[in-house]
Structure formats: C-alpha cells, structure tokens
C-alpha cells in the first residue's frame with residue numbers, strides 16, 4: 273500500500289469513483305463517505321456512494337444520502353457501477369470481509385482500492401494507496417485531513433462539514449473519548465466557519481428516535497442486563513423476540529452497550545443480539561482492557577482498543593455461555609486495579 277499522499281497529484285483528473293464503507297454503516301462510515309463525496313464532486317469526479325447493506329433511518333438527513341446505493345437491495349445496479357469504477361475508496365473498515373456480501377465483488381475488481389481508516393490491523397496488501405491511523409478520532413477526521421493536506425481546504429463547504437461533523441461527534445462519544453485531540457476541536461472550528469449548525473446535527477442523530485426504541489431500552493436494562501461484579505463486567509443479551517416485540521430496526525440498538533459502562537467499577541461491557549444470520553457482539557471497555565484483541569481472539573471480530581465488535585454462529589445461549597467462560601479466562605486483567613484511561 274502506497275502512502276495516501278501519492279494520490280494527491282492524481283485528484284485533478286476526473287475519474288469514475290465509488291466510495292464504500294462497512295456493512296450497516298454508522299454515522300462515521302456514512303458521514304465520512306458523504307463528506308468525501310461532496311468534496312470529490314467539486315473536482316468533477318463521477319462519484320457514487322455504495323453501502324454494502326441498509327442503514328439506520330436517522331442517517332437519511334445527511335445531504336446526498338438519498339443517492340446512496342444499497343448493494344443488498346439493488347445488487348445489479350451496484351455491481352454495474354462497481355464494474356465501471358476506476359477508484360474505490362474504502363472508508364471506516366480495513367478488511368474486505370467487513371463489507372459482507374460485497375466482499376467477493378470488491379476483491380475481484382481490477383480497480384485502485386484506496387483505504388482511509390482508523391481501525392487496528394489493516395489488510396494493507398488489498399489496497400493500492402491508503403492511510404491507517406488508530407490514533408485518529410474517526411474516519412471523518414481523516415477525510416478532513418485528506419482534503420486539507422491535498423491542498424483543497426477551500427473546498428470544505430457546508431455539506432462536507434455537516435457529514436464529517438456527524439461522524440466525528442458520534443465516534444468520539446460527543447467529544448468525550450481520549451482521541452478527541454486539539455486538532456479535532458480546530459477542525460470543528462473550521463466547520464463552524466463554514467456555517468455548520470452543530471445543534472441541528474445533534475438533534476438529527478440523538479433526538480430522532482421513535483417511542484418504541486426508548487421502551488425497548490427500558491425493557492433491556494430491566495430484564496436483559498447481567499452484572500458480574502467479580503469480573504467488573506456487564507452483559508446484555510437480546511433475543512429475537514425482543515427485537516420483534518419492539519419492532520427494532522437497523523441502528524436502534526446502537527449505543528445501548530454504553531449504558532452498563534456507566535456503572536461504577538464496570539470495565540467491560542458487552543451486548544449480543546440474536547440476528548437472523550448470526551449473533552452480533554459489541555464490546556466496550558474503560559481503561560486498559562483491550563477489547564480489540566478480545567474480540568479478535570474469541571468472537572471473529574476486531575475494532576479499537578476500547579470499542580470493538582464480533583460475531584458468532586452459535587446459538588444465543590451458547591455464545592453467552594462462551595462469553596462467561598472467556599471472561600473467566602481473562603479474570604486477571606479484568607480484576608486488575610483500574611489504571612489511567614488509554615489515550
């Protein structure tokens with residue numbers, strides 16, 4: 273993989289470009305993709321954003337989201353566009369498997385794949401150019417860096433700012449996590465100069481749920497949360513019935529895993545959801561318990577040091593039993609005296 277700077281001189285030649293991100297894109301994945309889209313179209317590139325799957329309804333306010341192609345929903349159309357593409361930007365993921373059913377297609381394409389991502393352990397041979405930086409708050413921040421470093425700061429407009437702000441706001445837990453650097457705040461100042469209404473973005477994302485989602489959270493916290501104080505660990509296991517009863521849609525379970533982390537002393541919070549095809553895990557930690565390694569080792573996953581995800585093909589009951597077993601195996605590091613938060 274060549275350094276991302278190597279493509280800066282090539283940006284002036286208009287091309288057919290696809291931008292894609294991980295399956296079930298969150299606000300950073302969708303925000304970074306659409307932020308890059310609104311930049312590249314100013315350079316007259318022919319750009320299409322393709323999402324591997326559907327996404328949460330509350331991302332639809334983002335400018336350009338109505339033009340995003342859903343690979344699962346309109347596969348022929350998406351494959352046609354991919355066949356024509358000269359460049360494919362891969363944002364907010366670093367192994368093709370994270371694009372689910374789109375992965376074989378992405379792999380087979382004879383195109384220039386470009387990586388911009390902040391997760392650990394990138395599969396660099398897959399990409400012709402790229403940048404992978406785990407110290408970055410979000411992929412959205414990396415898109416801002418890309419635009420500015422390439423010499424196009426004057427092309428940061430309101431659309432770019434709105435999309436990137438959504439990504440950095442959500443990935444930093446509203447500017448709370450350690451990766452929220454001075455550079456992040458300087459970037460936000462630039463967005464404000466572009467006329468960004470940050471309150472509106474916050475409302476679009478956090479004050480835009482249906483009643484059922486709040487009732488669902490109540491139900492889950494009352495009936496589905498187990499605390500293992502001896503391991504400083506909390507677990508939420510959500511059944512198919514729960515999802516049906518509360519009509520839970522894509523994105524509705526996002527952020528749930530953070531509730532148990534707010535309990536004094538809890539260092540590891542996990543949530544597992546019984547989806548149709550698999551059991552999907554999310555892990556969060558405080559301090560020096562590394563959930564990226566944990567997810568990789570036990571649950572076919574990965575992510576960041578303090579936030580990761582994974583999956584299991586076992587039944588909900590069996591994967592929960594396995595979780596308790598591996599928590600027991602990791603008792604020593606979970607019980608360690610809480611040291612300072614990783615930065």
Ligand code: 5GP
Nearest residue numbers: 554555572573574575576579580581582583
């Ligand atoms: P979340 O729990 O919010 O779905 O994901 C937390 C972080 O872990 C995100 O940065 C996400 O991209 C990553 N992640 C989630 N699931 C997986 C997975 O199955 N594999 C890998 N490698 N990363 C994941």
Ligand code: MN
Nearest residue numbers: 300364411443
């Ligand atoms: Mn991200």
